[in-house]
Amino acid sequence: MRAILLLGVNFVRTQWIAVAVMTTYIVGMGGVFRSRVHAEDILFFLRWHAGYAVFLGIMMAVPALQMERKTRRILAVLSKGIFRWQYIGGLLLGCTLATGLFCMLVGGIAVWLCQEGGVIGQGIPLVAVALFCSCVAASATALFFSTFLHPLLATAATSIVLGFPFVLETLGRSPAWGLFPVAWLFHFLLAFQLQSPGSEVGKIIAVALCHAAVFWLAAAAVFARRDVTISPE
Numbered sequence: 001m002r003a004i005l006l007l008g009v010n011f012v013r014t015q016w017i018a019v020a021v022m023t024t025y026i027v028g029m030g031g032v033f034r035s036r037v038h039a040e041d042i043l044f045f046l047r048w049h050a051g052y053a054v055f056l057g058i059m060m061a062v063p064a065l066q067m068e069r070k071t072r073r074i075l076a077v078l079s080k081g082i083f084r085w086q087y088i089g090g091l092l093l094g095c096t097l098a099t100g101l102f103c104m105l106v107g108g109i110a111v112w113l114c115q116e117g118g119v120i121g122q123g124i125p126l127v128a129v130a131l132f133c134s135c136v137a138a139s140a141t142a143l144f145f146s147t148f149l150h151p152l153l154a155t156a157a158t159s160i161v162l163g164f165p166f167v168l169e170t171l172g173r174s175p176a177w178g179l180f181p182v183a184w185l186f187h188f189l190l191a192f193q194l195q196s197p198g199s200e201v202g203k204i205i206a207v208a209l210c211h212a213a214v215f216w217l218a219a220a221a222v223f224a225r226r227d228v229t230i231s232p233e
Helices: 002-014 016-034 039-061 064-070 073-078 084-117 124-146 151-170 181-191 200-223
Strands: none
Touching: 002 016, 002 084, 016 039, 016 084, 039 084, 039 124, 039 151, 039 181, 064 073, 064 084, 064 124, 073 084, 084 124, 084 200, 124 151, 124 181, 124 200, 151 181, 181 200
């Protein structure tokens, strides 16, 4: 676990510009929304930035392996006795730390806006936790596809997998939300009205964590058979 932690922290350190920009952005947007606080505005803030959080998790995870291979850093790390599953775990942890900060800011600012506007915002902290777990699931999915696909194809494949239930809905079919935690979260947020979230959010959290674990193990299994000494192009 120590190796995964060190790899994750180092990955966040290499992404400090993205982390600083997203922190400045979300704090600034909180100030903008403060000038006009209504329940509808808070819901818009929460839903819109939930999408940003998932997008951030995907965009940090997809190019991670390719950049490590281009710089040959991956060879130096693996030569120190780090297992490949630990390496994938470290990248996933790095994405988790970065998106965790973003989700914490989104949830905290949403709660603050509710207090400033005198709006009863029940369930926002739990929804923020569900958003965080969904971001982890999205990052794990992106890492899995990035182990054997070009980043552009990996991004497309990740988007298709995560958004597949909404495609089924447009075709008039009822999707199995329990198999797609990220889409399930947004399906929930579209109906969320700052009321008590009930047991549905807890189920989303559990399914998202299982999803992340499965795709992490799958990514590690695929990556264990990949040749990292060749050019990723």
